[in-house]
Amino acid sequence: MKHKLVYMDHAATTAVHPRVLEAMLPYFSQIYGNPSSIYYIAQEARKAVDEARANVGNILGCKPGEVIFTSGGTESDNTALKGAALALRKEGNHIITSAIEHHAVLHTCHYLEEFGFKVTYLPVDRFGLVSADDLEKAITDKTILVSIMLANNEIGTIEPVAEFARLVRDKSKQRKIVFHTDAVQGTGALDLDVNKLGVDMLSLSAHKFQGPKGVGVLFMRKGTPFMPQQTGGAQENNRRAGTENVSGIVGTSVALKMAADNRESNSRYCQGLRDRLREGIMSKIGEVYLNGHPTQRLPNNLSLAFQYVEGESILLHLDLLGIAASSGSACTTGSNDPSHVLVATRLPEELAHGSLRFTVGTDNTDEDVDYVLSVLPGIVQKLREMSPLTSAAVRNKKAGS
Amino acid sequence: MRKVYLDNAATTPLLPEVREAMLPFLGEVFGNPSSLHDWGDTARQAVDAAREQVAVLIGANAEEVIFTGSGTESNNFAIKGLALAQQSKGKHVVVSAIEHFSALHSARTLEKWGFELTEVPVDKYGMVNPDDVRESIRKDTVLISVMHANGEVGTIEPIKEIARIAKENKIVFHTDAIATAGTIPVDVKELGVDALSLAGNQFYGPKGVGALWVRRGVRIMPLLDGGVQEGGRRAGTENVPAIVGLGKAAELAKASMSARIKQLTPLRDRLLKELPASIEHVMVTGHPQNRLPGHASFCVEFIEGESMLMFLNMEGIAVSSGSACTSRALKASHVLIAMGISHELAQGSLLCTFGLDNTDEDVDYMVKVLPPIVDRLRQMSPLYSKFIKASKGGK
Numbered sequence: 001m002k003h004k005l006v007y008m009d010h011a012a013t014t015a016v017h018p019r020v021l022e023a024m025l026p027y028f029s030q031i032y033g034n035p036s037s038i039y040y041i042a043q044e045a046r047k048a049v050d051e052a053r054a055n056v057g058n059i060l061g062c063k064p065g066e067v068i069f070t071s072g073g074t075e076s077d078n079t080a081l082k083g084a085a086l087a088l089r090k091e092g093n094h095i096i097t098s099a100i101e102h103h104a105v106l107h108t109c110h111y112l113e114e115f116g117f118k119v120t121y122l123p124v125d126r127f128g129l130v131s132a133d134d135l136e137k138a139i140t141d142k143t144i145l146v147s148i149m150l151a152n153n154e155i156g157t158i159e160p161v162a163e164f165a166r167l168v169r170d171k172s173k174q175r176k177i178v179f180h181t182d183a184v185q186g187t188g189a190l191d192l193d194v195n196k197l198g199v200d201m202l203s204l205s206a207h208k209f210q211g212p213k214g215v216g217v218l219f220m221r222k223g224t225p226f227m228p229q230q231t232g233g234a235q236e237n238n239r240r241a242g243t244e245n246v247s248g249i250v251g252t253s254v255a256l257k258m259a260a261d262n263r264e265s266n267s268r269y270c271q272g273l274r275d276r277l278r279e280g281i282m283s284k285i286g287e288v289y290l291n292g293h294p295t296q297r298l299p300n301n302l303s304l305a306f307q308y309v310e311g312e313s314i315l316l317h318l319d320l321l322g323i324a325a326s327s328g329s330a331c332t333t334g335s336n337d338p339s340h341v342l343v344a345t346r347l348p349e350e351l352a353h354g355s356l357r358f359t360v361g362t363d364n365t366d367e368d369v370d371y372v373l374s375v376l377p378g379i380v381q382k383l384r385e386m387s388p389l390t391s392a393a394v395r396n397k398k399a400g401s
Numbered sequence: 402m403r404k405v406y407l408d409n410a411a412t413t414p415l416l417p418e419v420r421e422a423m424l425p426f427l428g429e430v431f432g433n434p435s436s437l438h439d440w441g442d443t444a445r446q447a448v449d450a451a452r453e454q455v456a457v458l459i460g461a462n463a464e465e466v467i468f469t470g471s472g473t474e475s476n477n478f479a480i481k482g483l484a485l486a487q488q489s490k491g492k493h494v495v496v497s498a499i500e501h502f503s504a505l506h507s508a509r510t511l512e513k514w515g516f517e518l519t520e521v522p523v524d525k526y527g528m529v530n531p532d533d534v535r536e537s538i539r540k541d542t543v544l545i546s547v548m549h550a551n552g553e554v555g556t557i558e559p560i561k562e563i564a565r566i567a568k569e570n571k572i573v574f575h576t577d578a579i580a581t582a583g584t585i586p587v588d589v590k591e592l593g594v595d596a597l598s599l600a601g602n603q604f605y606g607p608k609g610v611g612a613l614w615v616r617r618g619v620r621i622m623p624l625l626d627g628g629v630q631e632g633g634r635r636a637g638t639e640n641v642p643a644i645v646g647l648g649k650a651a652e653l654a655k656a657s658m659s660a661r662i663k664q665l666t667p668l669r670d671r672l673l674k675e676l677p678a679s680i681e682h683v684m685v686t687g688h689p690q691n692r693l694p695g696h697a698s699f700c701v702e703f704i705e706g707e708s709m710l711m712f713l714n715m716e717g718i719a720v721s722s723g724s725a726c727t728s729r730a731l732k733a734s735h736v737l738i739a740m741g742i743s744h745e746l747a748q749g750s751l752l753c754t755f756g757l758d759n760t761d762e763d764v765d766y767m768v769k770v771l772p773p774i775v776d777r778l779r780q781m782s783p784l785y786s787k788f789i790k791a792s793k794g795g796k
Contacts, residue, residue: 007440013433013638021427028420028607034411038710039719041406071470071609074627074637104627104636111626207638212427214470214609214640229624231510232473232503241503242473243412243602245609248643315437324438 005322006368010208010300011153011185011359012326016251017210023254024212027247035244036235045246052253059260060202060219061193068236069249070216073184073205077104077147079218079229079240080201084145084178085112087225091175092142098122098130098159099344100152105182106340109147118142126345127293128157135164139171145178150197151186154341154357155292156301158186165198178224184208186298188259189267200224204256206248211255215248266362271299273360273369278302280373285380291342291355302358305342305351306380308389314356317379323372326357350389402717405763409695409756410552410580411721415646416605416757422649423607426642434639435630444641451648455612458651459578459597460588467613467631468644472579472600473503474624475613478635479575479596480507482621484516484544487573491541492516497529497558498739499551504577505735508546521547526688527556527740535566542570548577549587549597553723553736553752554687555696557581564593573619579603579611580693583654585662595619601643605757606650610643661757665695668755671764672697680772686737686750695755700742703785704778706750712774718767721752745784 007015016024033042035049050064057064070076085095097109099121109119120138122130130148139146146168151158165179180201183192187209194202201224204217220226220239232241259266282288287307306314311327318325327339338352347355358372384390406414426447432440434448449463456463469475484494496508498520505520512518519537523529529547538545545567550557560576567574575596578587582597583604589597596619600611615621615634627636654661669692677683682702701709706722713720723734733747753767779785 009433009436009438009440012436012441013431015429015431016427018428024427028415028423029417032412032414033719034408034602037408037411037719037721038707039408039714040404040717041719042408042411071474071640072637074625075470077627078625078636102627104625107626107636111623205638207433212640212642213638214643230474230477230503231506232476232501241477241506242471243600243608245471245607245643247607248609248640312437319438322439324432324436324440326436326438 003322004367004371006364006371007324008358008360008364008368008372009324009326010361011357013207013213014210014361015363016212017255017258019258020211020251020255024247024251027250031246035246036233045244048246048250049244052249055253056217056256059192059256061195062219063222065237066220066222068218068220068240069244069252070218070240071214071245072216073182073203073208074104074216076203076205076216076218077102077182078108080180080203080220081105081108081145081147082112082229083226084180084201084224085117087227088144088176088178089117092144093117094140094142094144095119096122096135096138096143096146098124098148100124100128100341101147101149102153102182102184105147105149122148124344127296128152128155128341128345129293129296130159130164132160132163132167136167136171139168139177141175143177145180147180147182149185150181150183150190151298152292152341153185154339155303155345156297157293158190158296158298161199162197169198176225187256188263189270189299192260194219194221206252206255209255209259212248212251215245215252217252267299269362270360273364273366274300274302274358276366277358277360277369277372280369281376284373284377289351291345291347300360302360304356305347306354306356307351308387308393309354309380309383311354311356313383314376314379317383318376321375323375326359327355403766404717405766406719406758407753407755407763407767408719408721410752410754412602412608413605413756414758415607416650416653418653419606419646419649423642423646426645434641435628444639447641447645448639451644454648454652455599458587458655459582459599459614460590461614462617464632465614465617467615467635468639468647469611469613469635470609470637470640472598472603472611475598475600475611476501476503476577476579477507478613478621478624479598479615480504480544480546481511482624483573483575483596483619484511485622486620487543488516491543493519493539493542495519495521495534495537495542495545497521497523497547499523499527499736500546500548501552501577501579504546504548523739525741527551527554527686527736528688528691529558529563531559531562531566534563538566538570538572542572544573544575546575546577549581549592550585550693551687551736552580553734554698554740555692556688557585557691557693560592560594568593583651584693584695586658589614589616596621601647601650604650604654607643607646610640610647612647662694664757665755668759668761668764669695669697671761672753672767675764675768676771679768680775686740686742697753697755699751700737700746701749701751701775702746703749703782703788704775705748708778709749709751709774712778713770716770716774718770722750723752
């Protein structure tokens with residue numbers, strides 16, 4: 001049977017918007033020059049990259065020269081953290097981050113630990129919020145770098161990054177402490193003005209906002225201590241070597257502009273679908289809990305914990321019915337451990353295993369929500385009937401009563 | 402105006418077949434390959450198929466191919482990653498003096514981290530002598546990296562011999578094959594290397610994608626930390642359309658390699674012969690025979706390469722004075738200097754690299770257009786008037 005296809009995994013990746021693709025196409029086969037060369041076809045490529053840089057700078061509220069194009073959000077995070085930490089190693093060796101960062105940040109911190117850096121992983125509350133008090137207490141005279149994400153990819157919680165950045169700035173009167181934020185999630189939903197946020201570095205990933213895969217952005221405020229991580233040619237003003245991915249950079253710029261221009265209407269639209277989905281699921285299925293913050297969360301993110309079932313099993317059943325969701329971060333699906341984010345919110349392990357994430361997009365409709373609501377309760381019920389956890393719980397309840 | 406693109410070493414255009422192969426993955430097939438649902442599966446299968454295509458191009462096993470964001474990333478990853486993974490064994494690295502900056506600067510970054518670096522010299526043709534590599538080896542040498550061919554002067558290096566020396570001494574050997582993979586036959590087993598870098602935009606694939614092949618059992622420390630993509634060796638959501646394009650470009654290159662070589666070599670040979678014949682004081686740089694099929698490089702005496710480039714551009718001809726990656730640095734090429742060419746002469750560097758779109762008429766056009774440009778520039782050149790005076794005075 002051919003059934004409806006519903007993609008609700010927009011936090012994993014999004015489809016390239018047709019207008020983005022259209023803008024990219026000329027740079028594949030017609031204007032194919034290497035922007036570092038000096039003749040006509042290369043100069044057109046150079047101009048396209050420069051315009052994209054100016055446009056991205058405009059949206060982020062920074063100068064074009066403060067925008068570095070990379071190969072993705074992961075490279076942006078790696079470059080920011082390693083670049084700043086290694087440049088500042090003579091000033092100090094202490095880094096502060098949160099326990100719920102994406103692995104692109106966390107694993108980079110682990111890497112830096114091998115180089116002799118000390119890292120404090122700030123805890124979060126049950127909603128996934130980092131506390132300003134904890135941050136303040138963690139800062140020492142050896143602290144050189146703080147990295148806290150703008151919004152969490154798994155549970156959607158939005159961190160008060162502007163407040164954290166201000167706090168760090170006040171603490172770094174004597175000595176520079178670099179503040180980085182991983183803003184890969186929530187690009188279409190949150191204000192990315194780097195001056196309002198007050199950050200020194202900010203990472204973006206184009207394929208999260210209907211841009212192409214393989215392109216990231218790193219904002220780096222002028223004067224931020226930095227050691228280049230990818231060395232070679234003089235591209236990106238000597239900060240990131242490698243032939244520019246011209247079509248990808250053009251696509252990123254167009255996608256970011258669309259995301260910024262339509263931020264409010266898209267957010268409202270997604271939130272409407274998300275809230276209907278949440279209310280529907282909560283009313284049709286018992287013992288389901290919301291992960292993340294009830295209000296301070298990305299408008300398109302719905303992360304739920306289902307008691308007595310495995311999130312992966314729900315996922316596979318949904319997939320058979322044409323629905324794409326996720327049990328956590330796509331980047332970690334190779335491993336069986338419960339999500340480090342859910343563990344950090346102190347969600348019991350069995351609930352962490354029963355977690356499921358829907359992330360809606362502007363291509364979703366009310367019918368998509370209806371379809372999910374029409375099939376999900378049956379799947380959960382079937383799985384719960386087969387689950388040893390359910391029968392144990394039922395037995396315990398009986399024994400207790 | 403006639404437009405002649407003779408800078409295929411900087412980047413090649415995308416072949417229409419490659420573009421067609423990529424398009425679905427920029428449209429409806431957009432899933433994240435790490436996702437468990439159908440969208441993810443379809444993308445995963447496409448990435449796996451491309452991995453196989455790249456593996457076939459270089460005679461490797463697919464699971465040994467790691468996709469990266471570019472050739473530069475592949476070289477950074479290889480040199481830093483292979484050295485760092487072995488630093489408990491020793492901290493000495495050997496490279497050639499004419500490596501691309503992505504390799505050379507990676508090695509110099511290692512120096513900052515306490516490694517010692519030996520840069521092996523080259524002869525006047527830009528050729529590394531394997532004996533020099535042998536002599537540079539120390540007890541604590543953990544990595545040797547020599548490029549398969551140089552992109553500026555086209556010289557193909559004796560990689561097999563150097564790989565044998567590395568193997569005899571149990572040292573990991575990496576080769577930067579960015580200028581060769583997809584252009585001339587590259588087989589990792591035949592070459593005997595342990596790791597090899599390649600890039601899509603050098604053989605009619607897309608920009609923003611490269612690959613690093615690492616022989617199974619050779620340890621490498623990741624350059625990008627994060628998710629568990631690429632077998633835990635390179636984090637970051639896979640650039641699916643570009644990877645698919647790289648795979649397609651690899652397949653096409655493998656299938657038509659000898660035809661391409663047959664097409665490019667005569668064009669190259671004509672230009673190598675006719676340009677020095679039509680302009681006085683022009684020398685060919687790089688090796689006369691062991692050079693890349695579409696690669697013709699020269700030094701034009703008494704003038705500055707950049708001005709020559711500008712005038713050629715006004716005539717619709719795209720060429721370069723060296724590596725595109727350094728064109729903005731405005732320094733004499735480290736490759737030409739390493740070959741013993743003077744700074745003055747190196748300023749007149751001219752690099753013409755043919756691609757599949759080029760024809761005999763392009764050679765005719767170049768040979769017609771360049772001599773008057775050189776004449777004009779020489780008339781303005783103090784170096785040239787000095788030379789003329791000296792040669793008259795000598796008579």
